[in-house]
Amino acid sequence: MKNIQKIIPHLLVIIGFAIVSLVYFYPILQGNKIFQSDIVQYTGMAKEQNDFRKETNEEPYWTNSAFGGMPTYQLGAKYPNDAIGALDDVLRFLPRPADYLFLYFLGFYVLLMVLKVDPLKAFFGALAFGLSTYLIIILGVGHNAKAHAIAYMPMVVAGVLLVFQRKYILGGILTMIAAALEINANHFQMTYYLLYLLLIMALYYGVLALKNKEYTELGKTLGVFVIAGILAVGVNASNLMATSEYTDFSIRGKSELTFKPDGSINTTNSAMEHDYITEYSYGIAESFNLIAPRLFGGGNSETLGEDSALYAFLLNYGATPAEALQTVEYYGKTYWGDQPIVAAPAYIGAIVFFLAVLALFHDQRKIKYVFLAGALLSLVLSWGKNFDGLTRFFIDYVPLYDKFRAVSSIQVVLELCLPVLAVMGLQSFFTADKEKQWNSLWKAAATSIGIIIALFLVKGLFNFSGAMDEQLIQLFSESQDKSFGINFIKVLKEDRMSFYTSDLMRSGILITVAAAALWLHIQNKLAATTAVIAVGFFMVADLFMVDKRYVYNSPDQFKSAREVDMPFEPTEIDNHIAKDTSIFRVYEIQGRMQARTSYFHKSVGGYSAVRPRRYDQLFDYNVEKNISELGNTIDFQTLSFTKSNPVLDMLNVKYVIVPTGQGEVPITNPFANGNAWFVEKVKFVSSADQEMKALDNLDTKKVVVVNTLINEGQDFKGSESIKKDSTSSIQLTSYKPNQLKYVSNNTSAGFAVFSENYYKNGWIATIDGKEAKIYQVNYVLRGLQVPAGKHTIEFKFEPQVVKTGSTIALISSIGMLLLIGAGIYFERKKKA
Incomplete structure (x- = not known):
């Protein structure tokens, strides 16, 4: 009976997670699905393999519908003996994307249980982690594999912590299963970044063990990690081995060419160009978006409304209300940060930040410094080219760092560490006497509010200029007098400043409210549970309101299941080409890096971060470098080429979809070499x-x-x-x-x-x-x-790699089951 009573709070929490996940994405309860841009591209890329699997019940492991042919290892290939994938399917029982949100909550809750947080605080902490703006936005755009991997990161950390706490059996089993699920999520960039946090944790506990001369315990710990790691890797052997084999063939492998498309010398030693790796680098000052979401204008899709200064300016200029609103929504680009594209700011929550600072002042556990170090390392690495010395060192000397682009995404480690610190701060606050509580509270509040005030004071140091401003001025000068464009940008900067000021005030108020609730508890005006609920409510509500600006910024965010499952409709061009029943390829000039063509035809293009390197280079160095010459060989009367293009001919490109002033047209290539x-x-x-x-x-x-x-x-x-x-x-x-x-x-x-x-x-x-x-x-x-x-x-x-990998996966799955069974037996025996 006692055991059941212990389980009930956790069951209620898990049910609560499921309810919150479903309610947050409530349109799925109406039979709709979320429309994710990246998943639309995946649907186009995977159409041939999915159709083949459905028709034959076989796995092809190869598709000819994209980039002239490539393995499907990173396109959702299904491998034999994938037991860990079956377990993952059980955990993701909710409809998408509620399943990933539920996993966020569940994984973080497990970590907080290991950190001895009580269920109520852990419930709010898990919600705060899962509703962190970046984690929600990646669900909106369709970075499902990334979300999948992030969701299991806290569970891996929980298992590792248990092992370091010398709970070898429970910790080893959890580490083994969580690491297997993490690898199975198939986003190696996120898993790679997680290793940085685990390395910091290992250094901390390793130094501690050596200092205390606990060599036997250190040896046991290493042994547990080795066994858990081998089996976690083993059950994912098929995908890992196939991906490793394919990597050098993809753009993640180093180029064999010593020159660039323009003829200049290729001097890079990295798998990818430095500029490509660091294209998405977080601005140093922009990092304060973590505590105030729109300091740098929010995201690229941020819209101004009728209450904006820009709207009033356009009305005064003579525009009608409808014209003014349309212009504001289309040209009122508020984002002025360093990144080329930002769906939304990476906001972790003002109260989360305040509670994390509270933990640094109040919590006595030294493990807090591990999470602080992880957060700081990920922050400075996310700056990329804006902190170029460190970034170049990692690209040149740290293994595998040059295999991944968008360095700003390493902030996922910070997105994990700061909520952990926040809940540690909230938990430990209620375990101290009143004097200690007050001493820590005023320091944390003063520090947090002090940062807000400092950002107010330095506002004048920023020019609020965005990357698009000059283009907008030039655009408006073509149809209006030049002063209009200059004044337009001037007023737009006022709106950006308004965002900056209002969001700082908003964060300051939220921090004050949370601090006030804790102060009222110190004054015996609020019970501990009431104070926790108050702080938790505002912490979660803050994130919920910010998330809603971006996930539901369009009425088309959720669509019918049919529209999501079949996102592309055939055009007249597609129908025209489909009449040709021979086997050939299609080249869509404007959409080579999109998957729409792959949905209907065998394409020389597609959408993939791991596209075949040599095929990609062939177009960069030869075809698209001479695209104007290709246009000169078209007879638009007969819609055919008048001259051979040797490279397109050898690729058996029979149709080229060419953009014109009146739209796209299909040009027949009678010179194609054939199959x-x-x-x-x-x-x-x-x-x-x-x-x-x-x-x-x-x-x-x-x-x-x-x-x-x-x-x-x-x-x-x-x-x-x-x-x-x-x-x-x-x-x-x-x-x-x-x-x-x-x-x-x-x-x-x-x-x-x-x-x-x-x-x-x-x-x-x-x-x-x-x-x-x-x-x-x-x-x-x-x-x-x-x-x-x-x-x-x-x-x-x-592919032999699949056969070998599936055999290893089967053996490892059996070994994993035997270890779990033995672990349960010995744990029960120990308790008895």
Whole structure:
């Protein structure tokens, strides 16, 4: 009975989390789904593989609908023996995106339980963590994998803390399961950033153990982590191994080219360019958005209304109310921070910040410094190019740091650490005597309010100028007198200053209210529970109101299930192209980096942060660099090309969607090489640079480029001249994403080029059932030596990495179950 009574508060809390999650995203209860921009792109990218899975109940692991062909490892591929994925599905039982919000709450609640926080305070603390503005915004835009990984981060920290507290069995099991779920979330950037916090924690406890000469305990701790880590990695072996194998093939791998598209020398040693990695760098002063949301204008979609100075200015200028409001909403860009695009400020809550400061003054546990160090490290690293010395050091010398872009997102560690400190401060406040309470309270309040006042005083140091201001002035000067644009920006800056002032006042009032509630408790005017509820209510309500500005900033945020599941409607162009039932590719010039084309056709473009590097370079260095020349070869009367484009031809691009002043039109390419063809000559080169440059003026129908450095050791038997007669042919007879069949007919031994993307791992080629070597040719394509006569050629994608990984996952899952069973047995035995 006592055990049941202990469980009841936790059950009520979990039920409360589920209710809050559903109510927050209440349209899902009406059968609607949230419209997430990134998920729309994913839907386009994954259309072919999802259709194939549905029709055949098989997993293709390859799609030809994007970037000329790529593995689906980062496109939602499903692997055999994925037991940890099944557990994750159980935990995410609510409809999306309420499931991720529930996971935020649950994971943080587990961490607070480990920190000995009582359920009521932990309930409010978990809500504050989950409703942190950044965590809500990523759900709005569709960064589901990121949200998924963040949700399990607190649970991993909880398990690690238990192990360091020498609760080896419980801590080891929790660490093992939480780490497995964290890896399974498949957002390695977030998991990587979590390791920084865990490293700080390990250093703290490691130094403590060495100082106290607790070598045996330290050895046990390391042993538990090793076992937990091996099994957590093991159950995710399929995805980890496949992703690792694919990384170098993607843009996350280092370029083999020593020059850039403009011809300049490529000097970077990183997997990605420094500017690309640090494009999204948080401004140093902008970091105060953490405690006052619109100090720097909020987000890019922030809108001004009829109560703005800009609206009044336009009315005075002679605009009608409707015109003024439309202009304000479209051109009133309030964000003036350092980042190119910001959906919303990363606001953690004024009261959360105040309580975190309270913890630093009041809580006696030294673990608070671990969370403080984690928060500070993530803050300075989020500054990126604005703190360039440290950032360059990490990019150049810290392993894997250069694999990830958008350095500002490392603030997720801070978003975890400060709410932890806040709840620690609230919990410890009620465990001290009145004198200690007052001493800590006035210091925390003075510090927090002092920062608010200081920001008021330094307002004059800011110019409130945004990146778009000059463009707006130039835009308005074309249709109005130049003074209009200058005055427009001047008044817009007044609105930005208004945001700055009003949000500082708002945060100051919230901090005062929270401090007042705690002071009333010290004065015996409020009971402890009442004070906690008051502080918790304002803390959560603050975040709730700020979040609502951004998640529901459009009536289209939630749509019918059909609109979300099928977000693209075919255009006349799509219907026109669909009449062609042959296998070919489509190039949409304006939308190459979008997935809409991939939804309907086999595209040379797509939307992916890990797109194939060489294919991407081919367009940057060759096709799009000469895009104006391509336009000069179009006959708009017949809607076809009048001249061959060798690179597009070899990629079997049969249709190019070209933008015009009257909209887009489909241009037919009659020069496309087809699915495969025999060549007459081999041009040997010895570097990636020579490969790329050779394509500038290459007759791809007759000549193939072979890099002897890449194909070294493959026993290439070709010579510069290859026999080919006019009757030679090779035809695609059967198509599946992971299986292609051809019939070839040639009187002499020849060399065939296939318009498919080369990927060295997983593709197996056979000629009449006998395995043949696949050569990487023309920088991105496949080539085969074909003997004389009539033959059946077949390509199958059978990645060994998936087979090996799934076997490891099965063994690890069994090991994990055995350890959990043994742990439960020994824990019960210990209690008995």
